[in-house]
Amino acid sequence: MAEKQGSGIAKIAEPFVCGGTAATFASIVIHPMDLAKVRMQLYGQLNPGKPVPNFPTLLSSMIKKDGVASIYKGVDAAIGRQLVYGTARIGLHRAISDKMKEMNDGKPISFIMKTLSGMASGSIAVCIGTPFDIALVRLQSDSMAPEAERKNYKNVFDALKRTTSEEGVGALYKGLAPNILRGMAMNVGMLACYDQAKEVVAKILNDPMEKGPALTTQIGASCIAGFTAALFSIPFDLIKSRLMAMKKDPITGKLPYSGVTDCAVKIFKNEGPKGFFSGFSAYYGRCAPHAMIILLSIESITQGYRSAFGLK
Numbered sequence: 001m002a003e004k005q006g007s008g009i010a011k012i013a014e015p016f017v018c019g020g021t022a023a024t025f026a027s028i029v030i031h032p033m034d035l036a037k038v039r040m041q042l043y044g045q046l047n048p049g050k051p052v053p054n055f056p057t058l059l060s061s062m063i064k065k066d067g068v069a070s071i072y073k074g075v076d077a078a079i080g081r082q083l084v085y086g087t088a089r090i091g092l093h094r095a096i097s098d099k100m101k102e103m104n105d106g107k108p109i110s111f112i113m114k115t116l117s118g119m120a121s122g123s124i125a126v127c128i129g130t131p132f133d134i135a136l137v138r139l140q141s142d143s144m145a146p147e148a149e150r151k152n153y154k155n156v157f158d159a160l161k162r163t164t165s166e167e168g169v170g171a172l173y174k175g176l177a178p179n180i181l182r183g184m185a186m187n188v189g190m191l192a193c194y195d196q197a198k199e200v201v202a203k204i205l206n207d208p209m210e211k212g213p214a215l216t217t218q219i220g221a222s223c224i225a226g227f228t229a230a231l232f233s234i235p236f237d238l239i240k241s242r243l244m245a246m247k248k249d250p251i252t253g254k255l256p257y258s259g260v261t262d263c264a265v266k267i268f269k270n271e272g273p274k275g276f277f278s279g280f281s282a283y284y285g286r287c288a289p290h291a292m293i294i295l296l297s298i299e300s301i302t303q304g305y306r307s308a309f310g311l312k
Helices: 002-046 057-064 068-072 075-103 110-145 156-167 169-173 176-204 214-243 260-271 273-277 280-310
Strands: none
Touching: 002 057, 002 068, 002 075, 002 110, 002 156, 002 214, 057 068, 057 110, 057 169, 057 280, 075 156, 075 176, 075 280, 110 156, 110 169, 110 176, 110 214, 156 169, 176 214, 176 260, 176 280, 214 260, 214 273, 214 280, 260 273
């Protein structure tokens, strides 16, 4: 009885444990690209009228100025974020999708159902993980501010503590609306599109997927998912980064943006439509490898997890 109960708990926990492990591993690998992406997105706000440098230039200048460790600034917040957000968004999507498949007599569910699963799991996960996202953006953007205005956060916990004490608990959920939109777009672009692409690629490659997708199927589907995840979510990610990093003007005491709509309008007026895709090279350079690492590693992690707990 106890053994069966343990197996039941292990089965329920499977998508969350495997998803969170894969997401955390991927975030550690691509953190320098994520750091460059945030800096490129904030560059237009901090340096109006100046061309945005590409991410290799940003990273190389950071290494020259502050050493290799500087490109891993905020990695502790990234790990904390993925342990919460990554675990929730991937685990919930898999759990919801599996339940939908079960209700569909074990047959593959439609893309619309996959999209709904991705949107639901993405929005829930964002509500849970936003405080860590705030800490991550602040840690990554702090050194871009004038020296007199820098907060010099020690680590993720210091960023969370000081943000709460200086600006109130509500500051930890600043930019929640665009973050929810981003989370929904990211989950649809990455997870729902991956599930759909996997079926399409498997048919093209004549992969029966009886024991799971073949490596070639996984690679093809993850490449597609990496692109769609970046394309769908970058406008919301840009707005989210701007809102999360904004600080009061030392002279006027006003914030640069009053909300999501105001931020979007000002970006459009000051930077044009292309402004919403600022930093796309770094963002795609982050999203594609991140998605591929998660989607490729999660299959192996899941197999190892099932073997360890004797699950089918």
